[in-house]
Amino acid sequence: MDEVQVVVAHAERATLRVGDVFLKVDADQARLDVEVEAMSLAPVPTPRVLWRKPPVLATAALPGTTLGRLGGPVTGSPAAWAAAGAALRKLHDAPLPSWPGRAGRSIDALAEELADECDLLVRNGVLPADLVSRNRRVAEGALRPWTPAFTHGDLQIAHVFVDGDEVTGIIDWSEAGQGDALYDLATFVLGHEEHLDDVLAGYGTDVDRDVMNGWSSLRSLLAVRPLIEQGFDPFAPGCEVDALRARM
Structure with missing residues (x-):
């Protein structure tokens, strides 16, 4: 029997790998609905859905390897990063899905969420006030x-698989939907901004x-805060807190 590998697990969902099959367990059926629908609509390579029996979605493993992960080493030639940029541009130019995604929340809702979260980060002593206030000003520019x-909607480099200079697939579509293209680009190069020029070479246009x-x-x-609550470490080198410090 193949070994069961826990890819990620927290209170909201878990992903397991058994041989060449990935099992995503998610109690929120709406998220699984979005994931399956988005993969069927996206004009880029996505995992093949093997079966679905809520709360579990089974997909086939993708060939190749990820470009890396936040806070860890990255792989891939400049051409591979450019290929990822081209795939992203193809997605952003595709017909819109019918639903708003993580990158498509209203400006008012985002502003309110940002204000509340910044207050909690400072009041609870999670981050220094000057770090929070500086990044809040930068964030308001979006x-x-x-x-x-x-x-x-969650285009981390760990969600993009490449084989050589070719993108073989993009995973984890539960946050997909209508949104700002620059949110995807910012998420993709977070912590690895040195690859932005290669990504934009494939994307085909300059950006703000x-x-x-x-x-x-x-x-x-x-x-x-959510990462800490889920058992992850945003203070690890190269992760979210370092990204915030870079704006100082």
């Missing part, structure tokens, strides 16, 4: 009208880097 795009920095700060500020 809160402007945008043209909706088909976004992945101040807005990207805003999304990076906003995403990191909103993630710190």
Whole structure:
């Protein structure tokens, strides 16, 4: 029998690997609905759905390896990063899904969530006040009208698989939907901004880097407490807190 590998596990969901099969267990059926629908609509390689029996979704493993992970080493040639940029542009140019995604929350809702989270981070002593206030100002630069795009919503480099210079698949689509394309780009290069030029070479257009920095700060500020509560370490080298410090 194949060994059962725990890929990620926390209170909301867990992902297991058994041989060449990934099992995602999620008590929120709506999230699984989004994941399956988004993978069927996305014009980029995605895992093949083997079966689904709520609360479990089974998908086939992808060939190749991930580009890396936040806080860890990265792999892939400049051409591989450019290929990822081209795949992302193809996704952003695709017809819109019918639902808003993680990157598509309203400006007012995001501003309120940002204010509340910054207050909690300072009041509970999680982060220094100057670090929070500086990044809050940077984050507010992302809160402007945008043209909706088909976004992945959680495009960490660990979710993009490559084989050589080819993208073989993108995983974890539960946050997908309509949103700001720059949110995806900011998430993708978070902690690895040295690869942005390669990504944009494949993406095919220049972008507003101040807005990207805003999304990076906003995403990191909103993630710190939930990550701690789920047993992860946003203070690890190269992770969310380092990304916030980089704005200082």
